[in-house]
Structure formats: structure tokens, C-alpha cells
Amino acid sequence: MEKFTTLTAIAAPLLRINIDTDAIIPSREMKRVSKEGLSEGLFAGWRYQAPGSREENPDFILNREPYRRARILLSGINFGCGSSREHAVWALHEWGVRAVIAPSFGAIFQGNCVRNGIVPVVLDNLTVESLARQVERDPEGNQVTVDLVQCLVIAPDATGHGFQLPTADREMLLEGLDSIAVTLKLDDEILAFRDRDRTRRPWIYLPSSP
């Protein structure tokens, strides 16, 4: 996985609450058994004029310059709620998003972000709205910085806003770690647990299929 340390970029305000993963990538845009080729379907219901069409809706923020080049999204509470589809994160990543700043996230979406190199930054609503106002004045000039090393968002007006991320998530993003490889370092403990557990809860351990 690609590492994330710090990023200064154009931020796009999409200040709706409860943006669900069906909105981020509609079911009809998930056409193949693949993590790729999904960016075209990103926000398809809002981004295009009609269902199934590819004619852009000029009012949608990510269709407008310079937001077409945004790497950071600003949004309302509960961003990424709903379906567990990791396709939402794959689509955002392929489109170019590397950080989402919102007051809260859907839990599964948040976990999916850190496994795919996107930083889910939690900041309170007032701060997100203040960032949005600054950005809107001059989106190109008023860029936002997400510094994962210091866990700090730096607003265009140079104020810093600290944020928190679980330690393991932060390390995974900073180092671009493969979580399976990390866990398998504890394999002896996993196997020992299983052997102890087998006598404690034998009904859990189903016979191997023939």
C-alpha cells in the first residue's frame, strides 16, 4: 500500500450529512470482480446528468475547476455510512482522493480507508465548515494540509487543528503496511489460542469438510 505522510492539496467541500456508500459508488457502477476501474462511477448519481449517462452535471462540485483536481474532501457527519462496499474507497482513491475530513464516519468505511491509503480525519463540524469557507474563497490558493506525522490539519489561514487516529491505523498509513503480514508475526500466539480454545469451546471447531 502507498504510504501517506503529509499532503497539501485542493480541498472540495461536499458538506452534506450522511453521505452513504451507495451515493459514493452506486451498485450499478460496480460491474466487475475488481478493485479497479471504479473512479468513473464515483458519485455517479450526482456527477452525471441522468442515470447511466456520462454527461457531466456542471453543478456538481467535483466537475468544476479547480475541484476536479481535489485530493481532499470536506464533508458532514457520518460520511461513508451504509453498505460495507470497499468499492467506495477504491473509487475515491482511483479518482485521486487521499484524505477525507468530516465530523464522523461510517465505521466500516473508516476501516476501509486506512487499508487503502486514505486518511479519515475527524474534526468537529465548526472546524470543517470554517475550512470550507476559506477554501471557497480561493480553492486554488487556499489549499489544505493534512500532516499525518504530526496529526495536524493546517487550514489556509495557517491555524492548526489536531486530530486523532488509532495508533495501528496511523502506522499502517504512515508505513504503507500489509496488515496480514503484520498479524502473521503473531502466528504462534494465534495457534496457541486456537489450541486452548478448542478444549474450552469444542463446538466451534467444525470437522473439516471431506
Place this chain on the structure above:
Amino acid sequence: MGRTILDKLWAEHTVAELGDATSLLYIDRIFLHERTGSVALKGLEAAGRRVRHPEQVFCTMDHIVDTTAGRTDDTRMPGGRDFITSTRASARAAGITLFDLGDDRQGIVHVVSPEQGIALPGVTLVCPDSHTCTLGGLGALAWGIGSTEGEHALATKTLAVRKPKSMRIRFEGALPPRVYAKDLILHLISRFGASGGAGYAIEFAGSAVRALPVEARLTLCNMAVEFGAWTGIVAPDELTFDYVRGRPFAPGPDQWEQAVAHWRTLPSDPDAVFDWELEVDCSQLAPQITWGTSPQQGTGIDARVPDPATETDANRRQSAERALQYMGLRPGIPLAGLPISAAFIGSCTNSRLSDLREAAGVLRGRHVASGVRAICVPGSSLVKKAAEAEGLDQVFRDAGFEWRESGCSMCFYAGGESFGLEERVVTSTNRNFENRQGPRTRSHLASPATVAASAIAGALADVRELPPRV
């Protein structure tokens, strides 16, 4: 200090403490389906990794499969066939148990899982699907994950998880007639918001929950994710044990006593302390209906469409305004009486035998209003068979409902079928998001009984005004 059921299950499954309140948890059961499971299995294959303990991993075909009679691997969704064949090939190669098309055990993952005794009290169970929290209804610690986490669980039999906070919600009082678990959870979400449970594992308790049959508890926990919770759980009790006994993957007679003795130790201790507690009085509750595009935008069927102007929070106001526009509604109009063009009974929320019985009770001897398309999709092939054995299929058909093969179907679009542009649909599913059931489709969430009553009326209807027929 006493421990909550979450504390107990957490401790019992902890392989290692990873610091920062994070534990490496042992995962007892993994379930996959052809839409997100296929990607996980393929990802694992591509990385050259193997499924550890394939005998504890299960897979079903539900999301993309066609639900019309005589179905094959072909779907109406372009490319759908590949999801099915790829899943089948990967599942075979990995040696996991697959409930394929044509197998009686096939069905919606969260319906099959309890039906087969795969979900049990006290197990940890994950699935790359957000409604995995359904299984909390049996007293399982079950939650939805992404596909990458799915690969991790398959390869290591564990997941690193930060312990959520604990909340207990007591539903007290007797449910009025024609008010169901679906109404309880819709009411909870409309009252406390779609992120009211964010960061929490929620124990549903109280006299109303104790009185709920197991299938209704599954409905209750199903929508914990619409409440923003990490998961929901109901402590297992005698009803749970009776439900589980004798199911194919449940403990057999030689292990039964030991398992039940263990399960009896799981409920929260009387002096357990929760991070948050709520109490909800159910005795006056009306059947619920949503009016917007978030599950929190709901109210009683006897209410009117609320006026966004009365909303003090600016974000909520804007979201309500957008929702009303999308739904084609004006503030102040009564919800009951709003004409519908379709009615849907199905989904992991409300497609079990008890749901079909309740709906059939309303439909018996009546007919769907003209111009309304009505569809019933049983949650599993076994539910379908059981319903047919007691003649429910005939009740549905006589009333003018389509009677389908099992699957997720028009709960969402992935099967390639959807409701029409700006059609108003009353639905027993769990998500009223924009475009969820079709392009610009307007979904109103409700219980199966309310869906049935509305189908007959041709408009959103108060099921309490329609006496059941036997």
C-alpha cells in the same frame, strides 16, 4: 465490577493485546457472498495466500443472482454472471462451504447464517457486508467489514479491532398490536439519528426485547448499522437456545449441554456498567414509516411530513429539504394516503417465515390495489419452501404479489432489476437512500405488515385499521 456481554465476548476472543484499546480477536466464523466475497477471495489468491480453516468459512449467492423462476447464472446486470462464476470457482478452490444456486440452503447471507446454525450465541462472525450485525440477535458478536479486512480474516482467522464503547438500550413496555421489531428500530433511529450509535456496540435489552421471538431480534439488530453502531446484540436466553437446537452446524447432542452452559454465562452481569444507557417506552408506539432518504427521516404512520423549517440544526434542515425534494413531498401532508406504485417484501431485515406470515395475515382474502406492482422475495430457499408448505405462497399470489426465488433482489439494484424513475415504493428493507432501489426511486421503509396494508390500499396505510383475517 460486573462485565457486559461485550466485555465477556471480547476477553474470550482476545488472542493478543495490541495497545491503544485494540485487540487481535479470534474470528470463529466467516461468511462471504458473491459481490464482496468474490473480491476478497480473488485478492487472497492473487497474493498467494490460503484460507486458514476453510471448514469455518461459508459463502452464499444472494446479491447479484436473479430472483425470477427458472433462474440461471445469467443476471440482468451486465457482468453479473462473472461475479457468480468467479465466486463459485474461488470457493471451490479454497474448499469453503458454498450455498450455490439450486441448493435449498441458498439465500440471503444473514438469513442463511442463523437458519443453518452457523451464527450461534457467543461466536465472533464477520462478513464483508454491513448487515452482519443482524446476527447479534442470537447473541453473536458479529459485524460487517470491508473486503480487505475479509482477506485478513480469511488468511489469519483474526482481526485487529479497537474495542467500541458500550451502550445499553432498554425497550420497555408491551408492543401494541401490529407494531413490530422493525418499528422499534425505525423509531430509535428517527429519534436519535443515523449516527446516534456511532462508536458503540449496543446491547438491546428490556422487557419488550425479552418478549421478542428470535427472528424479530434479528430484525432489530439488522438495523443497528443504520443507527451508526458498530454492532448490536441481544443476550441469548431460552428462546435463543430453542431456536438454535438441531440446526445443521449447531452443536450436536454430545456437545449441546456444554455449549448451553457456556452460553448461560454470557449475559451482562447485573452490576455491569455501560458507557451510555437509553430507555425507550414502546407501549404507545405507532407503526413507523420513513419519509426521507436517510433512515433517520422517519415517523409514525399517523403523522404528517415534517416541515424542515422547524429543524434547528442547519445541516439537518438542508438534508430534510433535499430529501423532500427527492421524495416529491411537501411539508404538512399526511403520510397515510400517499399513493404508491410498488410494494416490496424481502431483504435480510424482514424476509423470514414470521415476516411472511405477518404479511400474509394482512393479505389473506384481499387484493393489491390496481396499478401497484407487489413483490415478495423469501429470504432463503428454505424459507420459501416452508412458506409454500403452509400455503403462504398462494396467499401472496392470490393477493396479486409476485412470488420470487430467494435473494437480495430489489433491496438494491445489483441484480439488475430496479423500480422505476420517481416511483414511490413501500418496502420492508433497511435503506431508503437516494437511488438505492432504482434510479430516483422513492423508498419508504416499513414493517412487512405495513407494506402489505399499503399494497392493498394503493397508498401508504395504517395497518392497524385493517383487521387481520385468518
